Amino acid sequence: MADLTLTPNIASGDDFYEELIEAHDGLSKEDSDAYNARLLLVLANHIGDREVLSAAISAAKRKT
Amino acid sequence: MLDDRYTLAYKLYPYARHADQNAGKPVRHPVVVMGGGPIGIATALDLAQQGIPVVVLDDHEGVGMGSRAICFAKRTLEIADRYGAAKPMVDKGVVWNIGKVFHKDGQVFDFNLLPEEGHAFPAFINLQQPYFESFMIERAFELQKQGAPIQIRGKNRVDNVTVKDDHVVLEIMTPDGPYTMETDWLIGADGASSPLREMLGYDFTGKVFQDSFLIADIKMKSNNFPTERWFWFEPSHGSGASTLLHKQPDDVWRVDFQIGWDIDRKEEMKEENIRRRLDAFLGDDADYEMVWSSIYTFQCKRMESFRHGPVLFAGDAAHQVSPFGARGANSGMQDVDNLGWKLGMVISGLAPESLLDSYNSERVHGAEENILNSTRSTDFITPKSEMSHLLRNAVLELSEHYEFARPLVNSGRLSVPCVYDGSTLNSADALANGPDRTRPGASCPDAPLADGFLLPKLGGQFTLLAINTEVPDALTVDGITATTLSLNTKDDKSGALAERYLGEAKSAVYLIRPDQHVAARREQYDENLFRAALKRATGKE
Incomplete structure (x- = not known):
């Protein structure tokens, strides 16, 4: 079973971040929210591992 | 009075x-x-x-x-x-296998229950x-x-x-x-x-859901609807927040509209108002007569x-x-x-x-x-927050194009028998590599035999089911008798018996309760162990 990766793991992080922001260009708030929800589900399915998903759900809750 | x-x-x-x-x-x-x-x-x-x-x-x-x-x-x-x-x-x-899921205007996907072969009775x-x-x-x-x-x-x-x-x-x-x-x-x-x-x-405690459902049973005069289960999320015809269409015998169809919490029951139950919803849903030219209607709310308690x-x-x-x-x-x-x-x-x-x-x-x-499954379905059908609604619709939108999202669509998880895992009546599973579905606590799945089906032969008493191995004709402990049913996979043409009861094992002996749930299983008969299992299954341990 894999652990949740919480160290840098995306090559060219700046490119990724830009692509993510651009995906929202021209979308209304409502469409943007819906897009985020779909993206989240696509990514979650790719990860698949239930324990990793649970770890991610709780890791993202932490704000400080 | x-x-x-x-x-x-x-x-x-x-x-x-x-x-x-x-x-x-x-x-x-x-x-x-x-x-x-x-x-x-x-x-x-x-x-x-x-x-x-x-x-x-x-x-x-x-x-x-x-x-x-x-x-x-x-x-x-x-x-x-x-x-x-x-x-x-x-x-x-009426036997049905096909289900269709709709969101707003269009069909999102369909599914076939694909009932497993080798059972005397249909899935539903x-x-x-x-x-x-x-x-x-x-x-x-x-x-x-x-x-x-x-x-x-x-x-x-x-x-x-x-x-x-x-x-x-x-x-x-x-x-x-x-x-x-x-x-x-x-x-x-x-x-x-x-x-x-x-x-x-x-x-009697639990959750009350703040929603009302209007059931209309209608008899179609011109019957164009197939024998399928159709479920709409947010139908664009606006006849309800969700709508279920399901066939019954006698050309009667169940239409179930989710109509919200703050409703005037008397007003909604008027035939003209029910017909207005039905016409929006079925189209103006649908010819039907109303058989029965009712408004219900529900609880998980x-x-x-x-x-x-x-x-x-x-x-x-x-x-x-x-x-x-x-x-x-x-x-x-x-x-x-x-x-x-x-x-x-x-x-x-x-x-x-x-x-x-x-x-x-x-x-x-x-x-x-059942309460867990039914609460989850209800939360999917009637999202409780804005974000829950957003995620629900994201699942529906994705499932139109991508197979992965379809198992997340929850318009009701259909009833399957409960497995009594951890029950005090079970003996520990001793059949190495036996099928998971027939572990102690599970209800016995049916299987075709040379002469009929398995379940009627189990009947309503304790049974020792022996497959590819010898057991005595009966086992009696303190007045309770388990009668033997001896089978051999040589007669198992479809292979269903081996698949459902042996798995990787060469032979198996099952102690089966009168309600056809498995109490104990192991590869070979052992009188002392099965005596103990029978005692345990009757609450004497």
């Missing part, structure tokens, strides 16, 4: 004065069942087939109007078959509840004619209950006035609003304990779920299946009273599973 609370579909057991009413002092019975609905009648069939005298008290004189529960699962049919009532159900019922049939009930009542009359000790007393309303240490005193109202009766055991099968539960002051000394609760009286998943009547039938043989053995002096505590623990486990 004994007015009907609802209209009858069929009057089957009109009030008749009974000798008990003329007796100078209260007559004592072994078992009284409160409630003549499907769960009460099934309980009576189970006990009567064991030769245990049973009296059913119903404040009405037959079967109530309205389709109500319409979806009966394979396990329910297998149980009804043990009671000798399944054949007319299957003959009358749709059948109006009055048929389901009356087939069982007719079976009760048939047993009665054969001399089975089964009585159904119409217009006998229980007005007062006093629970003593070892019996219960009932004060009963009839059209001829009151009489008093005693019973060693009392079964409360008197429905979701159980008067018995109320009289005894037991809590259960009693903390289903046993209180000599009083036992079953069906909706013990637990209530949302209708999504058809887990109401189907789980009630599993209650009866579980309770019948245990109560029979306790009454016959073959098992200690504590065996009945396992009815409570096993069926509370079942109720929890």
